[in-house]
Amino acid sequence: xxxxxxxxxxxxxxxxxxxxxxxxxxxxxxxxxxxxxxxxxxxxxxxxxxxxxxxxxxxxxxxxxxxxxxxxxxxxxxxxxxxxxxxxxxxxxxxxxxxxxxxxxxxxxxxxxxxxxxxxxxxxxxxxxxxxxxxxxxxxxxxxxxxxxxxxxxxxxxxxxxxxxxxxxxxxxxxxxxxxxxxxxxxxxxxxxxxxxxxxxxxxxxxxxxxxxxxxxxxxxxxxxxxxxxxxxxxxxxxxxxxxxxxxxxxxxxxxxxxxxxxxxxxxxxxxxxxxxxxxxxxxxxxxxxx
Amino acid sequence: xxxxxxxxxxxxxxxxxxxxxxxxxxxxxxxxxxxxxxxxxxxxxxxxxxxxxxxxxxxxxxxxxxxxxxxxxxxxxxxxxxxxxxxxxxxxxxxxxxxxxxxxxxxxxxxxxxxxxxxxxxxxxxxxxxxxxxxxxxxxxxxxxxxxxxxxxxxxxxxxxxxxxxxxxxxxxxxxxxxxxxxxxxxxxxxxxxxxxxxxxxxxxxxxxxxxxxxxxxxxxxxxxxxxxxxxxxxxxxxxxxxxxxxxxxxxxxxxxxxxxxxxxxxxxxxxxxxxxxxxxxxxxxxxxxxxxxxxxxxxxxxxxxxxxxxxxxxxxxxxxxxxxx
Amino acid sequence: xxxxxxxxxxxxxxxxxxxxxxxxxxxxxxxxxxxxxxxxxxxxxxxxxxxxxxxxxxxxxxxxxxxxxxxxxxxxxxxxxxxxxxxxxxxxxxxxxxxxxxxxxxxxxxxxxxxxxxxxxxxxxxxxxxxxxxxxxxxxxxxxxxxxxxxxxxxxxxxxxxxxxxxxxxxxxxxxxxxxxxxxxxxxxxxxxxxxxxxxxxxxxxxxxxxxxxxxxxxxxxxxxxxxxxxxxxxxxxxxxxxxxxxxxxxxxxxxxxxxxxxxxxxxxxxxxxxxxxxxxxxxxxxxxxxxxxxxxxxxxxxxxxxxxxxxxxxxxxxxxxxxxxxxxx
Numbered sequence: 001x002x003x004x005x006x007x008x009x010x011x012x013x014x015x016x017x018x019x020x021x022x023x024x025x026x027x028x029x030x031x032x033x034x035x036x037x038x039x040x041x042x043x044x045x046x047x048x049x050x051x052x053x054x055x056x057x058x059x060x061x062x063x064x065x066x067x068x069x070x071x072x073x074x075x076x077x078x079x080x081x082x083x084x085x086x087x088x089x090x091x092x093x094x095x096x097x098x099x100x101x102x103x104x105x106x107x108x109x110x111x112x113x114x115x116x117x118x119x120x121x122x123x124x125x126x127x128x129x130x131x132x133x134x135x136x137x138x139x140x141x142x143x144x145x146x147x148x149x150x151x152x153x154x155x156x157x158x159x160x161x162x163x164x165x166x167x168x169x170x171x172x173x174x175x176x177x178x179x180x181x182x183x184x185x186x187x188x189x190x191x192x193x194x195x196x197x198x199x200x201x202x203x204x205x206x207x208x209x210x211x212x213x214x215x216x217x218x219x220x221x222x223x224x225x226x227x228x229x230x231x232x233x234x235x236x237x238x239x240x241x242x243x244x245x246x247x248x249x250x251x252x253x254x255x256x257x258x259x260x261x262x263x264x265x266x267x268x269x270x271x272x273x274x275x276x277x278x279x280x281x282x283x284x285x286x287x288x289x290x291x
Numbered sequence: 292x293x294x295x296x297x298x299x300x301x302x303x304x305x306x307x308x309x310x311x312x313x314x315x316x317x318x319x320x321x322x323x324x325x326x327x328x329x330x331x332x333x334x335x336x337x338x339x340x341x342x343x344x345x346x347x348x349x350x351x352x353x354x355x356x357x358x359x360x361x362x363x364x365x366x367x368x369x370x371x372x373x374x375x376x377x378x379x380x381x382x383x384x385x386x387x388x389x390x391x392x393x394x395x396x397x398x399x400x401x402x403x404x405x406x407x408x409x410x411x412x413x414x415x416x417x418x419x420x421x422x423x424x425x426x427x428x429x430x431x432x433x434x435x436x437x438x439x440x441x442x443x444x445x446x447x448x449x450x451x452x453x454x455x456x457x458x459x460x461x462x463x464x465x466x467x468x469x470x471x472x473x474x475x476x477x478x479x480x481x482x483x484x485x486x487x488x489x490x491x492x493x494x495x496x497x498x499x500x501x502x503x504x505x506x507x508x509x510x511x512x513x514x515x516x517x518x519x520x521x522x523x524x525x526x527x528x529x530x531x532x533x534x535x536x537x538x539x540x541x542x543x544x545x546x547x548x549x550x551x552x553x554x555x556x557x558x559x560x561x562x563x564x565x566x567x568x569x570x571x572x573x574x575x576x577x578x579x580x581x582x583x584x585x586x587x588x589x590x591x592x593x594x595x596x597x598x599x600x601x602x603x604x605x606x607x608x609x610x611x612x613x614x615x616x617x
Numbered sequence: 618x619x620x621x622x623x624x625x626x627x628x629x630x631x632x633x634x635x636x637x638x639x640x641x642x643x644x645x646x647x648x649x650x651x652x653x654x655x656x657x658x659x660x661x662x663x664x665x666x667x668x669x670x671x672x673x674x675x676x677x678x679x680x681x682x683x684x685x686x687x688x689x690x691x692x693x694x695x696x697x698x699x700x701x702x703x704x705x706x707x708x709x710x711x712x713x714x715x716x717x718x719x720x721x722x723x724x725x726x727x728x729x730x731x732x733x734x735x736x737x738x739x740x741x742x743x744x745x746x747x748x749x750x751x752x753x754x755x756x757x758x759x760x761x762x763x764x765x766x767x768x769x770x771x772x773x774x775x776x777x778x779x780x781x782x783x784x785x786x787x788x789x790x791x792x793x794x795x796x797x798x799x800x801x802x803x804x805x806x807x808x809x810x811x812x813x814x815x816x817x818x819x820x821x822x823x824x825x826x827x828x829x830x831x832x833x834x835x836x837x838x839x840x841x842x843x844x845x846x847x848x849x850x851x852x853x854x855x856x857x858x859x860x861x862x863x864x865x866x867x868x869x870x871x872x873x874x875x876x877x878x879x880x881x882x883x884x885x886x887x888x889x890x891x892x893x894x895x896x897x898x899x900x901x902x903x904x905x906x907x908x909x910x911x912x913x914x915x916x917x918x919x920x921x922x923x924x925x926x927x928x929x930x931x932x933x934x935x936x937x938x939x940x941x942x943x944x945x946x947x
Contacts, residue, residue: 182391186455189351190405191378204395336805444893474662474894475832479876479887486886501806508878508887531880545810547835549877551862559814560807563775 022284029280035273043090050083055238063256072262075245076252081259084240085266091241092270095156095225096218102160104214107167112198114168115175126172129165137162141224145233155234159221170213174206208285215278219271226267242267296363297324298495299348299463304357306340306347313569317343319519320357322594327462330489330496332510332527334503334542338564339516341499342386345465348497349381350374361463379409382456386468388448392440399436401451402426405458425454430484446477453484457492465497470505482509503546507531512600515539518567518575521594525601535603537580537611574606582611623691624826625651625674625794630688632666632673635681639898643669645850645905647688648924651794651843656820656827658841658858660834660873664894666850667830671796675715676705693793711741714787718799720779724771730757730782731767737789756785759822761815777808781815788823798830813839834877838862843930846870849895849905854939855924856931866933868910904935912937 023029042049058078066073072081114125132140140162148154178184179202187197226243228234235241237248242263249259306318318340325331333341346352348359350366358365366377385391392401402422405411412418426433429450440448449469456464466485470478486509488494500506506513507527514524515536523536534540541558560579574580577587586606594604605611627649634641644666651657661667672678674690676697690697692713697705709715717723725733734753738744744752754764760781771779780800787795797816801809813836820827829840837844837858844861846854846869854867865871872890892909895901901908907917914937924932925939933939 182385182387183393185346185351186383186385186391186452187393187404187408189349189378189383190408190455190459191375192404192408196408201393205393336807446893475873475876476662476890477893479878479889482878483886483889503806504878504880507880508884528883541807545806546880547809547813547833547839548880549834549838549862549874550881551838551859557810557814559811563777563808564805 019281019284023280026280026283028276029284032273032276032278032280035269036277039089039093039270039273042086043093046086046090050080050086052080052083054079054084054087054240056080056083063252065256066258073256073258075248075259079238081245081262084245085242085262088240088242088245088263088266089270091152091235091239092222092225092267093218095152095159095241096221098156099159099163099221099225100214100217102157103163103167103217104210106160107164107169108171108203108210110164111168111171111173112175112203115172116179116194116198116202122172125168129168132162133165138224138227141228142231142233145228150234150236152235152239155225155228158228158234159224162224163217163221166213166217167210170209171203171206174209175202178202178205208282211285212278212282215274215281219274219278222267222270222274298327298362299325300358300360300363301348302358302360304344304347304359305355306343306352307355310568315568316519316570317567318347319567319570321516321519321521322357323514323521323524325495325497327495328489328493329511330498330509332506332513333497333499333516334501334506334513335516336501336542336564338518338567340519340567341516342467344516345383345467345497345499349378349383349463349465351383375409379459380461381463381465382459382461383465383467384449384452384456384469387472388445388452389440389472391452392448394440397437397439398426398431398443398451401440402454402458405455409459411459421458425457428457428488429454430480444477445473446480449473449477449481450484453481453488457488461494463495463497465499467499468501469498471500471502478505485509503543515542518565518570520575520604521602522576522604523602524594529601535597535601535608536576536605537582538576574604581613582607622653622694623650624653624655624693625649625828626689626691627670627674628689628691630670630673630690631686632669632678632683633686634683636898641897642850642900643683643897644673645900647850647852649845649852649855651826651828653793654824654826655843656829656841658837658844659828659830659847660832660837660844661847662832662894664849664897665847667847668798670847671715671798671828671830674796675709675713676700676702677709707741710737710787710792711790712792713794713796714790714792715796715798716780716783716787716800719803720776720783721803723783724779726771729768729770730762730774730785733782734786734789737786741790752789753785756789757782759788759819760785775808776804777811780804780812784812784815784819788819788825791823792825794826794828796828796830799832800829801836802831802833816840834862834873846873849897849900851905851934852924853906853934854932856933860928860931866927866931866939867906867935868912868938869906871938872909 056079060078061074062076062078064070064074070080070082072085075081110125110129114122141158144158144161145154148157184197184201187201225234225241226246229241229243230247235244237244245263246260249256249263253260302322304318304321308315308317321344323331333344335341343352347354354367359367361381366374369377399419399422402425403418406418406421412421423433431447431450431454435443440451470481473481482505489496498506498509510527512524512526513530514521515538516522517538523530523534523539530539531543534543541560544556544558558581562579565578572591573588574592577583580587584607590606592604592606594602596602597608627647630644630647632644634643647670659667669678673685674697678685685698731750731753734756735746735749738749738752739746754767757767758764762778762781771782774782801812804812829836831837841858843855843857845852846867848869854861854865854870861870865874875888876890878887890909895905895908901918903918903920904922907913910917917937922934922936924934925941926932927939927941
């Protein structure tokens with residue numbers, strides 16, 4: 001190597017700034033990011049943005065088409081669909097992030113143990129994960145949700161558990177490849193404990209694939225939650241979960257298509273945005289793609 | 292010779308790995324001593340076990356058998372707690388300056404690691420002061436404190452590795468091919484640094500390398516390894532002036548000399564290095580040895596002291612007769 | 618040297634890579650020549666531009682981001698840079714062959730070695746597959762591999778033998794020029810000795826000129842007639858081997874020799890060259906070596922030093938140390 005970065009040393013755009021710079025090169029990823037930001041904003045400030053409460057019924061104004069008063073129209077109970085979509089973003093994002101959060105921590109923990117210690121621990125954990133993986137995830141989520149009972153919280157747990165094996169696998173793979181790197185040996189040579197090595201040396205170097213999977217995982221979690229609510233598990237009315245809204249609008253689809261179109265669009269745009277963002281992150285975080 | 296008692300005594304050290312095809316004898320009964328302040332060179336080609344030996348000596352890998360005594364105590368029997376204390380005195384510098392540094396940590400964080408793990412300095416201020424001192428010692432500009440490894444060249448990265456190994460003020464350092472991955476000019480800089488550090492602080496080194504010229508430059512004594520065993524051990528001068536073991540002779544003759552007109556009679560070894568898995572009885576080298584006799588296939592030669600300080604593992608050292616050509 | 622028809626004549630070659638942080642001047646106004654039957658040692662450290670030059674000769678510089686900015690590469694009198702890809706394809710392997718450093722990745726793991734050699738033969742000769750396979754077996758024998766192993770796969774061979782197979786492939790079509798890019802760097806010393814011995818033998822049997830790219834001056838001393846020392850994209854010294862080793866002219870060459878521990882003597886400290894290779898996107902002005910040169914004077918940072926013939930056949934690009942017949946005063 002050479003004195004190449006003499007002028008730049010120390011000002012290394014390590015971490016967020018560098019990642020953002022690389023991300024900004026993919027226009028689709030930036031669009032995805034923008035949409036996600038808008039969504040988060042909407043979810044946080046729903047109370048201020050939504051013109052109506054999500055449970056405010058006005059039976060006189062039921063089945064109204066989209067108008068100035070009701071941007072997306074009203075449903076069978078006269079509830080403003082626009083407001084319900086706004087509040088729905090809060091639900092979806094909550095489910096998405098918390099479910100993925102559960103999966104990342106549980107799966108990450110299990111995967112790290114399996115990858116680092118190998119042997120029996122590895123076998124035990126990964127076979128357990130294999131069992132979970134052999135069940136189609138939607139069925140697994142249904143089974144867990146059905147056994148836990150209705151409710152937002154149980155929905156998150158169900159989706160979280162069903163996603164755990166994926167993260168376990170990813171983390172285990174990363175840990176395996178990093179475990180043999182010399183800097184891990186170096187940490188051992190100065191007396192670091194196993195826990196310190198896993199937390200300080202191995203996991204931070206595994207973050208890239210986890211972040212990518214998590215971004216896409218939020219999308220999957222939202223879809224799964226929507227699916228579960230669609231079939232009646234999970235969310236209970238009047239909570240405005242987009243999937244539940246889709247389900248609710250099904251019987252009226254011929255005459256009042258807007259009742260399904262808007263929740264459907266909301267789901268679609270969110271998933272798309274997360275996918276774009278996830279793809280962009282994967283490219284931005286991949287050190288091999290650095291020219 | 293001021294002290295007669297060696298600082299390090301390795302006796303019959305063994306490290307075997309279980310593989311699908313059988314037991315891999317990476318280190319197969321190795322014995323030697325090291326005096327305080329000296330540099331022992333460990334030389335050999337790939338697969339000879341030198342890197343494994345370096346790691347087993349400081350218990351980065353667990354030994355399969357034998358003893359490693361530091362100051363008369365066998366560290367292979369130490370409890371984990373005692374071993375953690377011991378680690379402050381024995382350190383290692385790795386070969387690859389690219390994979391031996393955690394890419395997510397800055398230079399100062401990398402050097403701070405041993406200090407943090409061993410709780411050497413309670414305050415961050417003292418720690419930073421020590422880090423600054425270490426950087427000065429190894430010739431790293433202080434302004435690089437917040438730089439990351441990927442911004443620096445191999446030579447600088449290796450200096451970080453060296454600074455890290457010095458942080459706990461060790462007495463014994465294993466250097467595993469510390470300059471093999473570096474360009475010639477940078478290599479010379481690092482060799483000079485290691486030399487001056489030893490003069491200044493009195494470190495005892497084990498210098499592992501496949502490069503004989505480099506090893507000769509830094510070592511007081513040199514051990515030549517082949518397939519897990521030491522085949523020759525002597526002071527650096529004698530090894531090069533009169534190599535006793537046929538493998539050492541072949542190794543020396545194989546080096547292309549950067550001198551014009553000095554064409555040597557090269558001993559070309561036939562065949563390849565055999566597998567260290569389930570090695571057969573007898574001398575490990577006999578398959579490629581130009582002097583092999585029947586006894587070489589049957590009896591394993593022991594490492595014996597031919598004259599004070601010169602050890603060879605060959606039945607016919609100093610009485611080598613070329614084997615009849617088939 | 619002006620009378621003999623040159624096999625290879627590189628004139629004022631410049632190759633740049635355009636990357637995000639700037640333009641890498643990998644090769645800068647390079648001049649190099651090789652007569653038929655000669656072995657040239659091409660020496661330099663990592664990043665000096667040796668491999669890029671070799672790729673330039675083969676027409677294999679990845680484009681983008683690389684691009685040949687100027688110069689000529691005359692091979693047997695014709696400029697390779699002006700040839701269309703079709704013609705270059707027939708030259709590659711046919712007239713100019715190249716072998717790379719890592720034998721592990723140079724061979725296709727799923728094809729037997731005889732077929733890999735035969736593939737080379739078939740690409741450049743109008744023969745039947747049977748004839749090509751026969752030629753493959755001949756080549757294997759030539760490089761010291763028993764014919765019975767012709768149908769083995771690469772993974773069944775050791776590193777040294779793999780490299781022999783690579784050499785067999787390269788020589789299969791009797792190329793006029795062989796470029797070897799650090800062919801023994803990845804091999805153990807005793808195996809390297811075997812391969813170098815093989816190359817000596819082959820040199821006696823086959824009349825192929827050789828450009829040996831290496832950072833090991835020992836290999837150069839053994840194998841090469843002439844040596845070119847490369848630094849930061851330029852050739853800074855070019856001389857017959859004996860002259861280079863007995864009285865090098867350029868301070869960088871001197872520094873290289875000083876950095877190698879001498880097997881025969883007992884020095885304490887190595888005389889090092891301070892500093893690092895320069896940033897190829899931001900080369901120093903004037904002589905690119907001047908920031909590290911112990912003999913630099915003010916003019917060194919201003920003027921690019923020309924190659925001066927200090928004695929017949931010995932060229933040095935240093936006005937301070939490379940004075941004609943300076944060595945005679947020593």
